[in-house]
Structure formats: C-alpha cells, structure tokens
Amino acid sequence: MQALIIFTMFMILLVQPAKAYSVFDFGYSDLENANPTQLIYNISAYSILGILQYLLVSAIFELKNPMPKNKLRLNNIKREIKYGITQIFLQVSYSMIFYHYVYPYCKWYRYYEINSYGLLNFGYGMIFLYIWTTILGYWVHRIFHFRFLYKHVHSVHHSFREPTAFGYCATHPLEGISEVNTVLHLAELILPIHPLMTLFFFEYITVNEMMGHDGGEYDHSDHYRHHLYYVVNYGDTIMDDFFGTAYNSKNYQIKAKCSYVENIEDRKEAIFMKYK
C-alpha cells in the first residue's frame, strides 16, 4: 500500500510538464521583490488548504476506525483538532517565511523557475530526502524525549495517549516546526531540491503520520504503541530495529488498557492488537 502511494505520486511528478512547476513558485521571482502582501496571501491560502486536507483526510481515517465514537473519544478529537489547526497555521507560516526570505539566499533558488537540474536530479533528490527524513525524523524525535525537552515541549503530544488520525499534528509549536519543516528546509539548503519534491515528502510524511496515529492496519511504523508505551517505536521501523528501540512484547508484560472499549478480547481489528 505504502509503496503504491509513493509510486503513484512519483509518476504524477514525472509526467508534470516543466512549465507546471511555476504554479509552485510561492509568489516570488526575485530576492528584492519578496513582498509581504504575497507572503500574507500565501500563508492564508496554504493554511486554508492544509486545514481542509487535515480535517477531511483525518475524518476518513476516523470513520474507518473501529473504536466507538463515545464521548471520551470525541472530546479527545476536539482537543486534537484545537492543537492541530493551530499547528498547521504555524507550520505554513514558518515555511512561507523560509521560501520568501531565507531560500532566496540559496544559490539554486531559481530552480523554481528555470528547472535546470533535470529528471536525474529528481531521482537522487527523492532518494536523499527519503534517507534524510528517515534518519533525522527518528533522531529529532528521540532528542525530544530528553528530560527537559520532553517536559516543556513533547509532553503536549504525549498527552494524547490513545490518539486518532487528527492527533498527528497535535503538538507543541516547536515540535512540528523542527521535526518536519526544518528537516525538509535544511535539505533544500544542502542540495538543489525542487519544491515539488519537498511538497511530495511533506504529503508523504503527513499521510504516514495520520496512519500512525490512527493505529489501524496502515500504521506501518507501529507509532500507536509509541503513545501507549512512550519509549518504543520512535520512527521508521528500520531505524527502531537498528537502534534497538522497536517494541518487543516480552518487555511489556502488563498490557496497556483501552479507554474506549472495556472488553477487547474478541476484537480482531489491527488497532486492538496493539493492546494485546
């Protein structure tokens, strides 16, 4: 499933005519012309789109989730949405400020307009971004578990012990910005990476994170258990296996209890398996 999504999105990117890239120029053409009105317009437009996508796709996951929509779960979702919407607005603002006022200082910022790096660059750019986001995503998250950062930043996200898809971006503002946006923008400063690639990875991470917090059959990195047990499954399974932080049932004899359903013994759905 995951491979199919990546393949389909990659093919869409490949068949895009070079001209179409100008749609993603985020409204600037020259460093001197970076203009605040355009910045405000972009922040508003991309925030609305981002929030609509967040609400719609998360709602689809939640409707498919077998957990009953009881009062406890609905209150949890409301709280997630409150944090989530704020977070999306802050992340969009941060990225737009980067594209308007920081990225133009980078020597390949005109990659937006002239597309001089060709399809080969798309190939290695995608591989680089995959490795980069996998390694940094894992380590930034682990660093957030250091005592000081956990207490002041990451505990907000962990206050959702049994999250839903809506909870993927229910975090402290510092966390979302550093774990996703900064990781992607740093890559853009290191290598000529087309904004479409960044957008692709942003979407890839978003959908993956929604699946992880939904806890269903598509939770490939078993992230739901990270919320149940705190100190396992920090990122991609490759990283957790390598660094010995993958969940192992032998270490957790006392299983987490499900707050939404009292008796889960006869439930066979993927999310209930996380409690067994």
Ligand SMILES: [Zn+2]
């Ligand atoms: Zn999480």
Ligand SMILES: [Zn+2]
């Ligand atoms: Zn965590």
